[in-house]
Amino acid sequence: MAATNCNGSPDYCQLPFDRYTFAGTHNSAAYRLRPDCTLATGKCSKAIGTCIEAGSKCTQPWRERCRTSSENCKNKIPPWLGRWTHICKVPLQACAGSMPIICENAPQWFTRCLWENQPGKDIGQQLIDGIRSLDMDTCVTHDQRAVTCHGQGATRALGDELDVHLRQLADFLGTHRDQVVTIEYMDTDGDAGIIARALVAAVERHLGGRLWEQQSANAPWPTLGQMIDAGKQVVVFAGSIYEALPAATRPRWLHRRDDHYRNTWDYTRSGHTPDEIARLMLSYQPTGPDADHWQCVDFEYSPDGKTLLDQMRHGTVPSVCLERLASDMNRRVPEIVEHYARRFRQIHRVRLDYYDNAKTLLFDAVTMMNARNFRLFALKKHANTLSRRATSRCNGDAALCDRPLNRITFAGTHNSAAYHLAPECSRQIATCDRVMQRTAQQCTSSLPDALSFLSVFCTAWQQVCTATERVCRGWQQVCTRTIDVCARGLSWMCDAAPDWLKDCVWQNQAGHDITQQLNDGIRALDVDVCMDRNEQVVVCHGMGELRALGDTLEHVLGQIRSHLETVPDTVITIEFGDVDGDGRSMAIKLRDIVQAQLGRYLVERPKGDSAAVWPTLGQLIDKQQRVVVFGSGWTERLAEEERPAWLLSRGDYFVGSWSYTHQQPTTDGAATVLHEHANATHADDNRMPCIDME
Structure with a gap:
């Protein structure tokens, strides 16, 4: 019988495993x-041997030296060297003796x-x-058993045998046959081979008939309903x-795991x-x-280890305990999700x-998330059941x-x-550095060299030269420090730039990413791209030292590809203007990234000069060539x-309004020029006009 309820909803039965959250x-x-x-006790015991060895190494050179000079010199060995081993051993012996007592009686809050x-759960x-x-x-x-745990080395804590969970x-699962569960086994401490063999035996002992086997990383995943129907309700990932x-x-x-998904921990x-974790999550690209x-x-x-140890040293419950961190972080769940x-x-x-x-x-x-997943998947499934032209709709x-x-x-x-x-x-910081270096070079070379020529004729000038050089060096220090403040200040201002400043100067579409724009009906996209300092191609706004950077181009084009997959009757144009x-x-x-992300959707340029050679929207949708790419001078x-x-070269096909409005300093001036251009005749120009409110 086909599953009618999956992980709490009949809708989820239709979702593939990789589309469910x-x-x-x-x-x-x-x-x-x-x-x-x-x-922990073993660490202390091992350290005692290290102490004895270190003490021996410390005193031996003195004894050898004494033998060569005088038998009486043995008495001259510094007394503190003889006490080294004893001083070192005593606390470690106390550590080895007391560690089991401390561990076994650790307070619950600890x-x-x-x-x-x-x-408790x-x-x-x-x-x-x-x-x-x-x-x-x-x-x-220590006796070669595999158990659940948290932590590594001497700072770890142990839990149950694998059989327990x-x-x-x-x-x-025996009483909830309509549920799908996933398990991740990632962090390990000790011989991973021992853990792997024990885990395989334990998993097959308890879940043998319920384990889903995915054929390959690229194979399509089954729906939750199909997994439940097959009785294969558990998916296991590992590192x-x-x-x-x-x-x-x-x-x-x-x-x-790495064949399928990425953990947040990799970048947080x-x-x-x-606050730091939230910032890293929100800026992840x-x-x-x-x-x-x-x-x-x-x-x-x-x-933070230092904060933790300092507070424990003073006998207080650390402010960075897991529960307190979780309480502060979990309230941000709605915003970040x-x-x-x-x-x-x-x-x-x-x-x-x-x-x-x-x-x-x-x-x-x-x-x-799953309501969103179901809407997107249902839309894609519905679109795929129809012939590409059966709806007789193109761009709506x-x-x-x-x-x-x-x-x-196009909007x-x-x-x-x-x-x-x-x-x-x-x-900006590099500019400050260049100015600082140039000033230093000019200050230390040009003026002293000129004055040193005069010193040949008169020793008095030597004193003038020396004094002038001191003044110059003083200026150099003032100058370089000032410019260093410039570099540091710019770095701070860039990192802490408030949202209102970004919206004012750079963010033309603040709060609306590509996915949202496409969902709202936008079909003509204008994307500026820059090469960042790591030689990655990223979206941006601005040129040279006055630019701001955003997502990688791969990520932005991935959003476009996702929209094309779920809305099959849409044609989109992308203009890569400023580079x-x-x-x-x-x-x-830029060429290679576009090809890799959108290759099968790209429209090839029409042959010939006649406007009639352009295909219709219906023809493009039939062939699933639904992205037209224009480039500028690059x-x-x-x-x-x-x-x-x-x-396609932009200049061969259309004229952007910016070419005749960019010199207008006011919106009224730009509007006037737009009106004048629209009313003028352009019989010799067959290119497509644009109305760009820029």
Whole structure:
């Protein structure tokens, strides 16, 4: 019987696994943990031997030296050297003797502060509460057992045997056959091979018949309904555990995480406060393969070690404990999840620490995401069941299907990618550096050299020269320090630029990314691109030292591709007008990125000069060639044989209003020029006119 309810809704039965967003917990098995006393005690014991060895090395050279000079000299060995070994050993012996007592009697607040991300909530309870994405850390104990844990080395805490959480999951699925769950085994401490072999045996022992086997990373995923119908309700991902198993013995149900999605931790690990983590999440810009992977919204923390130790040294409960960090961070769930929903097509999960304190926020966010996922998927599925022309609609209007593309007026935006921009500081700072170096060179060379010529004739001039050189060097210091303040000040101002300044100077479409613009009906996009200091092609606004940078071009084009996939009766034009970067290199990179992201949708330029050679919108939609790309002067940097047929030179096809309005300093002046140009006759110009309110 086909599944009628999947993870709480009949709608979700139609969603493929990779289009569903899971509610998850971070370090799901981090409860009832115990500090690993064995490892910590061993560290102390090992250090005692190090002390004895160090003491011997310290005193031996003195003894050898004494033997060669005098037998009596042995008594001259500094007394403190003889006491070194004793001084070193005593505290370490105390450490080795007391560490087991301290570990076994660690107060509850101590273990909760450092290790327990989900205190009081075992796996069975988390599943009952609605958690469907589990995250497990695993460790090897001193007697070579694999257990759940949190932490590494002497600062880790150990949990249950692997059988415990797997048995709880199996029991849950036995009574909830309409649920799909995913497990991630990532962080390990100890021999990953030992953990991998123990994990494979334990998983197959408890979940053997319920494990989904994906054929390959590129194969389409089944729907949740199909997985439930097949009784394969568990998907397992891993990192080092996957790599530790030989390919010949690796089970097909174990999937390599990096083939499918990226953890948030990869780019937020440097943040130690809620504000820092939120900033890193909101500014995340995936590049390369990351842009095509599923994304995760993981609220995870790395407490600042120095702050933690200082507060514990004074006997106070640290302010950077997991619960306090989680409380401050989890209240930002709605804002950050909404941000990710606007920017990324596939959100694999949203997971929290201390989920029990923010269940409403978590499940509301996941419900919102899956409602969005269902709308997008249903729209795409509906469109794919229809023939491309059965709807007789092109760009939303049936009357447009028979019109040539050059007889269509497109609604467009100027500087379409000018949102989420940040001023680029590096060029301004480099300018300050160049001025500083030039001033230093002029100050230390030109003037002293001129005066040194005079000193040949008169020693008195030597004194003048010396005094002048001192003045010059003093000026150099004042100048270089002033310019250094310039560089530092610019860096601070760029990083802290307020939103009103960005909106005022650079952000033409603030708050509306490409996806939102396309959903609103925009069909003509204008994208400025720059080469950043890492030689990546990014969207931007401005040139030279007055530019602000945004997302990578791959990310922006990925949003366009996603829209084309879900709305199959739309034709879009993209103009790459202003380009700031290394001429030929920039042109080649820009060409290759567009080809890689939009290749199958690109419209090749019409042959001949007649306007009639343009295809109709209907013809373009039939062939699924639905993106027309125009370039400005940068296209000339490509040799004729390097220029693809889809790359159209803007000047050959249309005239932008900017060419005759850019000298007008006021909006009234620009409007007057637009009216005059519209009323004039242009019989000798067959190019398409534009009305650009820029």
